[in-house]
Amino acid sequence: MTNPNDALFALREALKFSPDNIPLRQHIADTLLNRGEAAAAAIEYQQALALAPQNLDLKLGLAKAYYQEGKDSAALVIIEDILARGETSPTILTLHARLLMRSGDLSTAAQQFRKALNEDPSLEQSDLVDRLGVKQAEAGDNFDSMPEGMEKPGISFQDVGGMEEVKEEIRLKIIYPLTHAEMYRAYGKSIGGGILLYGPPGCGKTHLARATAGEIQAGFISVGLNEILDMWIGNSEKNLHQLFDRARRNQPSVLFFDEVDALAASRADLRQSSGKQLINQFLTELDGVQYSNEGVLILAATNAPWHLDTAFRRPGRFDRILLIPPPDADARAAILRIICQGKPIEDLDYQFLAQKTDGCSGADLKLVVDLAVEKKLQAAMKTGIPQPLTTKDLATAASGVKSSTREWFNTAKNYATHANQDGNYDDILKYLKM
Numbered sequence: 001m002t003n004p005n006d007a008l009f010a011l012r013e014a015l016k017f018s019p020d021n022i023p024l025r026q027h028i029a030d031t032l033l034n035r036g037e038a039a040a041a042a043i044e045y046q047q048a049l050a051l052a053p054q055n056l057d058l059k060l061g062l063a064k065a066y067y068q069e070g071k072d073s074a075a076l077v078i079i080e081d082i083l084a085r086g087e088t089s090p091t092i093l094t095l096h097a098r099l100l101m102r103s104g105d106l107s108t109a110a111q112q113f114r115k116a117l118n119e120d121p122s123l124e125q126s127d128l129v130d131r132l133g134v135k136q137a138e139a140g141d142n143f144d145s146m147p148e149g150m151e152k153p154g155i156s157f158q159d160v161g162g163m164e165e166v167k168e169e170i171r172l173k174i175i176y177p178l179t180h181a182e183m184y185r186a187y188g189k190s191i192g193g194g195i196l197l198y199g200p201p202g203c204g205k206t207h208l209a210r211a212t213a214g215e216i217q218a219g220f221i222s223v224g225l226n227e228i229l230d231m232w233i234g235n236s237e238k239n240l241h242q243l244f245d246r247a248r249r250n251q252p253s254v255l256f257f258d259e260v261d262a263l264a265a266s267r268a269d270l271r272q273s274s275g276k277q278l279i280n281q282f283l284t285e286l287d288g289v290q291y292s293n294e295g296v297l298i299l300a301a302t303n304a305p306w307h308l309d310t311a312f313r314r315p316g317r318f319d320r321i322l323l324i325p326p327p328d329a330d331a332r333a334a335i336l337r338i339i340c341q342g343k344p345i346e347d348l349d350y351q352f353l354a355q356k357t358d359g360c361s362g363a364d365l366k367l368v369v370d371l372a373v374e375k376k377l378q379a380a381m382k383t384g385i386p387q388p389l390t391t392k393d394l395a396t397a398a399s400g401v402k403s404s405t406r407e408w409f410n411t412a413k414n415y416a417t418h419a420n421q422d423g424n425y426d427d428i429l430k431y432l433k434m
């Protein structure tokens, strides 16, 4: 048997004579990677990529090497770039799933892994099958374990920074009635109705809704703007009924209407149009008289609650309206911690960073981290040596990101001072200390 080191030595010797031989370089890199020498493999892939920057196998090899080294964000950037170029394969998708899983985004990870299985049902990745709850046996026509349009989010309340009061409100109003139905009945407390989340964009309404489903391992159906617009255009009350129906048949479930103002707008032009039927259908479904909504948690979110028809706020409908404000300093620290999870970082001073990001939404904080990561990657591509993110990197990135929540409060303030007959916007006044 030849000593593998000798083999590698011979290959390197060969390379000396034909340094531009890309397949040879790739062979050396692959060999190193298979032997678990990820760092050395990464260097070979980089050198080969310098000669053939668009070579897909080399890019994938480099991503795998980074993944083995635990340099997840570097690997993610490469994989996401590959996918963005429209390239896909079971290997690419599986690696993406693994990276997403390590970053804590289990639901997207599951999605990608399902796609990989769909392309190649014989993939042997039993650890992914177990951890992502994706059933391999069902691969084939009916490979998705969830009904169409439904997912099981892999995040729970612990992935939502701050918002302790809001979480408690959600527990009391919709989670406990589901998990302790008999107790609620004993007190004669009626069950039903939904929660409307409102507030400036990027502060976690959608994130929280998904986490609510994950918290109780419920199926999650998200009805976004596109679905809603489809319903408007198709004037299809039937589609709306089917959504509720799917949620009822697969309880416990969370039915989430994102940007619900599009569906429930009070604008006269919509109410007069044939869309009126759609609104009425929505109200009927919410009331749950004809078909019970027990076991279905109904959540909705909007950035513009003032556009919402008041009929939606009656008891038994969206009778709890919760402001999701921008995160305070402690929440910002918690969110940064969540976002940085799984990335190469130094011991970060989160409290300091929280002070540097006053007024930032969760989405703004994500941008801060993204910017800092990009800079790090840029440097790493030059030197070939990835360095961990530091407090200073993030603080520098933060100084270039503007808070995106102030504008929303300017509008909100007008409604809260001039159109607050029912006290709906007291929370805004309280938040603004007015």
Ligand SMILES: Nc1ncnc2c1ncn2[C@@H]1O[C@H](COP(=O)(O)OP(=O)(O)O)[C@@H](O)[C@H]1O
Pocket (backbone or CB within 6 Å): 159, 160, 161, 162, 163, 200, 201, 202, 203, 204, 205, 206, 207, 208, 301, 327, 335, 338, 361, 362, 363, 364, 366
């Ligand atoms: N409280 C939070 N904890 C953790 N991440 C958050 C939080 N708020 C926002 N984010 C992050 O910011 C992103 C944007 O938030 P999103 O839920 O889409 O905001 P909204 O629906 O209010 O516009 C989310 O995908 C999430 O990654």
Ligand SMILES: [Mg+2]
Pocket (backbone or CB within 6 Å): 202, 205, 206, 207, 258, 301
């Ligand atoms: Mg949203």
